[in-house]
Amino acid sequence: MASAAAAFVQRGKKIVAIGRNYAAHAKELNNPAPKEPFFFLKPTTSYVTSGGNVEIPKGIVAHHEVELGLVIGKGGRDIPKSNADAHVAGYTLAVDMTARNLQDKVKKQGLPWSAAKGFDTFTPIGPFIPKSTVKEPHDLRLSLKVNGITKQDGTTADMIFRIPRLIEHISSIMTLEEGDLILTGTPSGVGPIVAGDKVECALTDADGKELASLGFTATARQGGYEFTE
Amino acid sequence: MASAAAAFVQRGKKIVAIGRNYAAHAKELNNPAPKEPFFFLKPTTSYVTSGGNVEIPKGIVAHHEVELGLVIGKGGRDIPKSNADAHVAGYTLAVDMTARNLQDKVKKQGLPWSAAKGFDTFTPIGPFIPKSTVKEPHDLRLSLKVNGITKQDGTTADMIFRIPRLIEHISSIMTLEEGDLILTGTPSGVGPIVAGDKVECALTDADGKELASLGFTATARQGGYEFTE
Numbered sequence: 001m002a003s004a005a006a007a008f009v010q011r012g013k014k015i016v017a018i019g020r021n022y023a024a025h026a027k028e029l030n031n032p033a034p035k036e037p038f039f040f041l042k043p044t045t046s047y048v049t050s051g052g053n054v055e056i057p058k059g060i061v062a063h064h065e066v067e068l069g070l071v072i073g074k075g076g077r078d079i080p081k082s083n084a085d086a087h088v089a090g091y092t093l094a095v096d097m098t099a100r101n102l103q104d105k106v107k108k109q110g111l112p113w114s115a116a117k118g119f120d121t122f123t124p125i126g127p128f129i130p131k132s133t134v135k136e137p138h139d140l141r142l143s144l145k146v147n148g149i150t151k152q153d154g155t156t157a158d159m160i161f162r163i164p165r166l167i168e169h170i171s172s173i174m175t176l177e178e179g180d181l182i183l184t185g186t187p188s189g190v191g192p193i194v195a196g197d198k199v200e201c202a203l204t205d206a207d208g209k210e211l212a213s214l215g216f217t218a219t220a221r222q223g224g225y226e227f228t229e
Numbered sequence: 230m231a232s233a234a235a236a237f238v239q240r241g242k243k244i245v246a247i248g249r250n251y252a253a254h255a256k257e258l259n260n261p262a263p264k265e266p267f268f269f270l271k272p273t274t275s276y277v278t279s280g281g282n283v284e285i286p287k288g289i290v291a292h293h294e295v296e297l298g299l300v301i302g303k304g305g306r307d308i309p310k311s312n313a314d315a316h317v318a319g320y321t322l323a324v325d326m327t328a329r330n331l332q333d334k335v336k337k338q339g340l341p342w343s344a345a346k347g348f349d350t351f352t353p354i355g356p357f358i359p360k361s362t363v364k365e366p367h368d369l370r371l372s373l374k375v376n377g378i379t380k381q382d383g384t385t386a387d388m389i390f391r392i393p394r395l396i397e398h399i400s401s402i403m404t405l406e407e408g409d410l411i412l413t414g415t416p417s418g419v420g421p422i423v424a425g426d427k428v429e430c431a432l433t434d435a436d437g438k439e440l441a442s443l444g445f446t447a448t449a450r451q452g453g454y455e456f457t458e
């Protein structure tokens with residue numbers, strides 16, 4: 001049987017997603033760059049594997065945010081930066097889909113982000129990438145195309161808070177477990193996708209080798225939640 | 230093997246917690262009563278079973294919120310109110326511990342509630358109560374004492390949004406799975422607990438029969454996160 005880390009999509013319990021971890025992205029949404037990391041939770045019911053459909057609820061403006069994912073191997077609490085790497089089993093490529101108009105509304109009201117980030121299919125997810133195949137996680141290229149046109153093309157070198165700091169921060173608040181996923185934030189270029197759009201993402205290393213790809217099609221959600229102002 | 234519902238503390242994947250579902254509680258924190266339900270996610274790593282310690286992080290003002298929990302049996306999506314009861318396997322008694330000063334800070338900034346609600350040990354949790362033993366979940370007494378003094382004593386009859394509506398709303402956004410827990414909101418009387426406090430909670434039915442009890446001691450968290458203004 002595969003380890004819980006390699007099978008994180010089926011067996012992981014939580015997704016911890018970092019906000020505003022790239023200065024250019026914070027700026028494009030008129031948000032201040034954070035002084036310490038912050039995060040929100042996404043439910044694992046939001047996963048959809050490559051080739052699937054991202055369903056856009058009625059009335060929702062759904063933005064793509066391509067991100068590097070960290071898959072936790074060894075669980076832990078109060079993990080120091082110096083030992084954070086020992087807790088990472090591998091990486092993945094993910095899209096943190098965001099209901100931007102709902103998020104804007106709840107932000108103004110001081111309400112949780114959980115619905116805006118947590119709709120079914122709002123976390124398209126690539127394959128598990130064993131850690132041994134990645135030389136330097138802070139030197140990877142993240143790209144996302146909509147209908148063949150590049151919208152996001154950034155490097156993990158631009159993270160404001162690097163991976164060990166993220167793991168230290170999260171695990172000082174909540175215990176990490178094998179199979180948990182950490183989304184590390186998105187570079188600039190986020191924007192809406194609408195039903196019918198085809199999205200392709202890639203993660204490549206400094207040598208130009210593709211470590212993972214991830215594709216999905218946007219469709220209109222039938223039934224379910226409807227956003228109104 | 231116990232069903233995933235009966236073993237929800239070990240095997241459940243998500244905790245969906247409703248905010249402001251009792252008018253008197255919304256008012257005591259100067260919040261408007263909501264026009265539709267809203268929720269946030271807590272990680273299952275925040276569970277602590279009865280008799281355990283709730284650890285209060287440094288600098289955190291930690292409030293108790295005693296709540297009725299719904300344990301999901303049959304999973305589902307777009308569950309209509311008329312069929313919601315078929316998805317409930319049972320009930321439980323829980324405390325939605327809340328880092329109130331951190332929550333106040335992030336609310337002002339439009340940031341997620343996830344850390345304020347998600348610290349380790351911030352979801353003290355009672356036993357699984359099979360549905361068959363509860364005649365009317367909207368006529369239960371929820372009480373909480375701190376050091377023997379009653380702080381919360383409310384009835385689930387006062388929920389603004391009743392159980393079928395909560396299940397309909399949540400499942401219109403995210404699929405519910407066996408073992409998921411829904412926290413249904415807290416009656417008025419929330420307040421701080423500090424290291425050394427002993428907390429006792431009870432859930433009783435309309436006949437005065439105790440369905441569950443839950444106790445814990447507050448301790449100071451060693452290490453970990455520290456809140457600063």
Ligand SMILES: [Mg+2]
Pocket residue numbers: 017018019065067096183185186
């Ligand atoms: Mg993101």
Ligand SMILES: [Mg+2]
Pocket residue numbers: 040041112113114269270341342343
């Ligand atoms: Mg939140």
Ligand SMILES: [Mg+2]
Pocket residue numbers: 246247248294296325412414415
């Ligand atoms: Mg609560």
